[in-house]
Amino acid sequence: MQKTVYLDNAATSFPKPDGVSDRMKEYMDSVGATINRSVYGSAQDAGLVTLLLRERLKRLFSFPEKATHVILTPGATASLNMIIKGALKSGDHCIVGSMEHNAVMRPLLQLENVTFDRIPADREGRLDVSALPGLIRSSTKLVVVGHGSNVSGTVQDAAFIGKVCRDHGIPFALDAAQTAGHYPIDFEALHLSALAAPGHKGLLGPSGIGILLLSDSFAKTLTPVLAGGTGSASDSEYLPDYLPDRFESGTPNMPGIYGLEAAVRFVEETGIDALRAHETALCERFLTGLKEIPGVRLCGTRDLDARVGVISVDFLHQDNAEAAFRLESEFGILTRCGLHCAPSAHKSLDTFPRGTVRFSLGFKNTVEDVDAALTAIRSISEA
Ligand SMILES: Cc1ncc(COP(=O)(O)O)c(C=O)c1O
Structure with a gap:
């Protein structure tokens, strides 16, 4: 052949790095428990690995919030839907780049009576970030930009965009699908409100798991798009208001968590x-x-x-x-x-x-x- x-x-x-599939198999064959529900030994092991993963991601992205604000999702697409649909409502305006993936554009276009503008790009895929201030309106409630283009590989000047957003008090969400694990990202230095990335690309983990890092102030304004059981606050039929539970309804992808933890360990150690x-x-x-x-x-x-x-x-x-x-x-x-x-x-x-x-x-x-x-x-x- x-x-x-x-x-x-x-x-x-x-x-994937050595050890990623071994950890997933180990979970499937020997652990088996989910998190946040039961309290026996294997469930605690699962809880510990999940916390380790959040802590590793926090370090990797110089994330200044607590590990509770590292949300585990089914993927970057899910994370971006949670940002866009959770932040924007009728009458709002959004700004995106001209290099965006459909994981940004399609959820945005599903929203009724939400308008948007694109930051223009040149023929090499570089956004003209100097155009951003002129696109901002009083109704602008979110800026979402793909950090690295999945077509041209061009990395945008996220630090400049972040500074403009901070000065105007507008949340800035970074689609880091092509840069997480490939390129240094400092959440605080870029003035991010949210970062979305899949587990299966540069973070070198399995598919079916992704991440969403949320600043505390942005999280407070975000409506969860999914609601359900969290294993916590079971006396109430309302979603808890604390993180990560508020944005992690349903039984999580545990094999994915074990695999991603091993993968991010490799990324951190390398x-x-x-x-x-x-x-x-x-x-x-x-x-x-x-x-x-x-x-x-x-x-x-x-x-x-x-x-x-x-x-x-x-x-x-x-x-x-x-x-x-x-x-x-x-x-x-x-x-x-x-x-x-x-x-x-x-x-x-x-x-x-x-x-x-x-x-x-x-x-x-x-x-x-x-x-x-x-x-x-x-x-x-x-x-
Ligand atoms: C720039 C960009 N954003 C978002 C996504 C969506 O990632 P996923 O399909 O893993 O959810 C991709 C996937 O190719 C991408 O390249």
Whole structure:
């Protein structure tokens, strides 16, 4: 069988660090209990691992609130729905970036009588953040921006956006789906009110679990979109007003919690700086190699300080879907082609509707993987 090279880490990271699946199996086979309900030994073990996970996430994102404000959700999409639908009501105005994923745009467009504006982006996917103050209205109740683009890899100037939001008293929510685990994020320094991320991408855990970090002041204004049993305050039919219970109704994804705890332990022990240095070195090699190949366009910035290892390529003389098919069938290179659930990003990059072929790097990728991809791109672009 042909060896495959996995370059689809922006969709989901693979492989996972050693120990992640072992912890999930251990939970399934030997623990089995859920949290916040019963008090026997295995339930306490589950509670402890859950708390450890919250504490690790708190450290990873320099999160100044208590671990109670680290909410565990089914994924980034769920976290973003909780932010957008929980914060905005009829008559409100919202500001988003022009590079947003549909996990932001679709919940926003479901809201009736909520208007929004987009911060414009250039052809490399960089938001013109200087336009933000001019978009703010008295009815602006939320700013949501994707930190790193899942199409171009471009990382936005979140610190500037955060400062503008703080000065205007508007909550700022960061979609960190493509930067969590890849790029340093300091919740306080960015003046965030909320951060959403999935467990299965850069945090290197399983799918079906995500995170939502909430500042205390923003949490107080947020209406929970889901209500149900929390195992706490069982004498009342109303949701408790304390966190994390207020935003964690229903039995949680316990195997996911065990897996994510092991994964975030790996991220913490390896260090974001080391993970980023590895990814950036591979990215630089990829971009340098790409420059030498006629017939392809890089859709995104070459500035390594302002990007992650998500590399979109437009084959100028081939159909991109066919190029992606050939990458797999002839070279065993696994990528994703199309519009990547982000039509607005492709409009900014001028690749709508034909889309791009996206190569995305992960911690296990090697120089050999990058070179194999470059050889394949060259061969296909010449054919
Ligand atoms: C920028 C961005 N935001 C949000 C999401 C949604 O993540 P999930 O599908 O894991 O909920 C993704 C997933 O690709 C993404 O790339």
